[in-house]
Amino acid sequence: MHREELRARLERGEPLVLLDIRPREERAEWAIPGSRWVDAYDAVKAEDFRPLDALDLPAGVPVVVVCAAGKTSALAADYLRSRGIEAHSLEGGMRAWSLAWNLAEIELPGAVRIVQVRRAGKGCLSYLVASGAEALVVDAALEPEVYLALAEALGAQITGAVDTHVHADHLSRARRLSATLGIPLYLPANDRAQYPHQALSDGDRIQVGASWLQALHTPGHTWESTCYVLPDGAVFTGDTLFTEGVGRPDLEATGDEARARAGALYHSLRRLLDLPSDTLVLPGHSAEPPDFDGRPVAATLSELVARIEFLALAEAAFVEAVLARVPPPPPNHHRIVELNEAGSWAGDLDALLDLEAGANRCAVR
Ligand SMILES: [Fe+2]
Numbered sequence: 001m002h003r004e005e006l007r008a009r010l011e012r013g014e015p016l017v018l019l020d021i022r023p024r025e026e027r028a029e030w031a032i033p034g035s036r037w038v039d040a041y042d043a044v045k046a047e048d049f050r051p052l053d054a055l056d057l058p059a060g061v062p063v064v065v066v067c068a069a070g071k072t073s074a075l076a077a078d079y080l081r082s083r084g085i086e087a088h089s090l091e092g093g094m095r096a097w098s099l100a101w102n103l104a105e106i107e108l109p110g111a112v113r114i115v116q117v118r119r120a121g122k123g124c125l126s127y128l129v130a131s132g133a134e135a136l137v138v139d140a141a142l143e144p145e146v147y148l149a150l151a152e153a154l155g156a157q158i159t160g161a162v163d164t165h166v167h168a169d170h171l172s173r174a175r176r177l178s179a180t181l182g183i184p185l186y187l188p189a190n191d192r193a194q195y196p197h198q199a200l201s202d203g204d205r206i207q208v209g210a211s212w213l214q215a216l217h218t219p220g221h222t223w224e225s226t227c228y229v230l231p232d233g234a235v236f237t238g239d240t241l242f243t244e245g246v247g248r249p250d251l252e253a254t255g256d257e258a259r260a261r262a263g264a265l266y267h268s269l270r271r272l273l274d275l276p277s278d279t280l281v282l283p284g285h286s287a288e289p290p291d292f293d294g295r296p297v298a299a300t301l302s303e304l305v306a307r308i309e310f311l312a313l314a315e316a317a318f319v320e321a322v323l324a325r326v327p328p329p330p331p332n333h334h335r336i337v338e339l340n341e342a343g344s345w346a347g348d349l350d351a352l353l354d355l356e357a358g359a360n361r362c363a364v365r
Contacts, residue, residue, distance in 0.1 A: 001064055001088040007100045007120070010292040017063045019055075021076055022094070026068060032097065032121070033291040035066065044072050049079045062086040069093040095353050097121040101142055103150075104296040106282065110232045112211050115150055116282065116297065117142060118290040123360040124170050125284055125297060127236060130156040131209025138162050138213075138228065138236045139284050140173040144180040160206055162186040162213065164238025164284055165225040166193065166340050168251045168333040170356050175343045188215065188226035195343040200226060218272065220265025221247030221362070227272060229279075238284040240265070241272055243299045245287070245365035246310050248326045251333055258326075262319040269311060277302040285360045310364070322364050330361040 009016060018035035020027055021044060027037050040051035057063060063080055067073040070093040080087035090097060098121040106114035106127075115128045124141040128150050135156040137147050140163075151158045160183055161174040175195060178185035186206055189199040200206070202217035206228075213228040213236070221239040225247070228236040239247040246269065249261035272281075279301050286297040305311050310318055330336075332355045339355075 002091050003096045003100050006064055006090055006097075007102070011102055013292070015058075015061050017057060017061055019063055019065045019076070020067075021065060021073060022067050026094075030094070030121075030289060032066065032094075033289055040076065041067070041072060044076045044079075047075065049076070052076060052079060053083075057085060062088065064088045064090055066090045066097070067093045069095050092353075094121065095357050098353055098357050099142070101146060102290060102292045102294075104290070104294050106234070106280065106296050106298060108230075108232050108234060108280065112209075112230065112232045113154055114230075114234065114282070115154075117146065117150065118286065118297070119170070120289055120292065122170060122356065123286045123289055125282070125286060125290075127282060128154070128158075129208055129211075129213070129230065130154045131211040133157060134159045134207075134209040136160045136162055136206060136208045136213065137174070137177060139164055139167075139238065140177045141170050142173060144173070144177045147177060148181075156209075158183060159208065160184045160186055162200075162206060162228065164188070164227065164236060164240075165222045166190065166337060167239075168222075168337050168340075169285075169330045169360050169362055171336060171352060172340050188217065188224040190224035192224065192341045193343060194341055202226075216271060218265075218268035220249055220261050220268045222251075223261070223264075225268070229275065233276070233278065234280040234282055235272065235275060236282050236284075237272065239362045240268055241281055241304065242283040242285060242287065242363045243281065243297055243304065243307075245308060245363040246322065248362055248364050249322060250326050251329060252337055258323060259319060262322045263315065265322070266315045266318045273301060273305065273311070275301060277305075285362050287360075287363060287365065325364050327361045327364070332356075 020035045020037045021040045065073040065076045074089040077087040077089040104116040113130045117126045127138040161177040163174045185197045187197045200215040204215045205212045216227045218240045250258035
């Protein structure tokens, strides 16, 4: 089964059993929400199907078997079919699933409409922000077609692609979106991106219909990191502030630089906390792969103050606490940063999937 077919079935809420047969360690790293794990990988590879026989599968419900790349799952699906079960294998496995996505609508008072577009297999969050006949895309992480279809459904035209920073965990699709549609590409002012773009400085605005995004320079996660304030009551925080934590300050940095960035992050977060406390924070990642539940990954600033302990600390304690809790760096981040700075990754997306595979690790929690 192609990932798009599985995506559509999950979005429609159709009953199916997602059977994850990867080794335990891979399952622990990331998984499809709602999937069921069976310790069968080595056995199935050796064509011993007894662990599958032992499963109690609901009658008449299709089974989709998942592994890392789609080979072992195909053996398992063949076997289940030989037993009369409607079984499929997820083509390309979790590697391909990295590109699957789902949606959540963000409710805001007023006329601006926001759709949160989530890479379900990865946790990258991007946004379509529409006002009247215009729309902006923030942190595009999927192919242009996805955003085009969404904008069309809202009766809007995409007029700009905006990134919050140079990403380290996935390939930005902002440049591709901008080139495909012939629309401006907005990036925070930086000396990293080696391709034409419109540089945004603190306070700059991008108009969208009757509203706008206003750049709030928030260095820390990276030096150029910028949040975008929507006056209608939301802020796009990229990897500066998440619903469960704050941005990691250490990628591509020496120890001293990570410390300096953690200090900058402290002051950036103070600036965010100066916004009205009911401002809705719309982050660049979720901690867990977003489910097909239509529930936005979002929280108000006041909810985050109550939830995230780092936000209550004074500067020196904040810096120590953040540096002490940075997770291991995401795999391949040097190469991803290199490609995002060059903006020149070409055509074959499938060849780049290995680079992006795996969970997000941009947050310190
Ligand atoms: Fe990031």
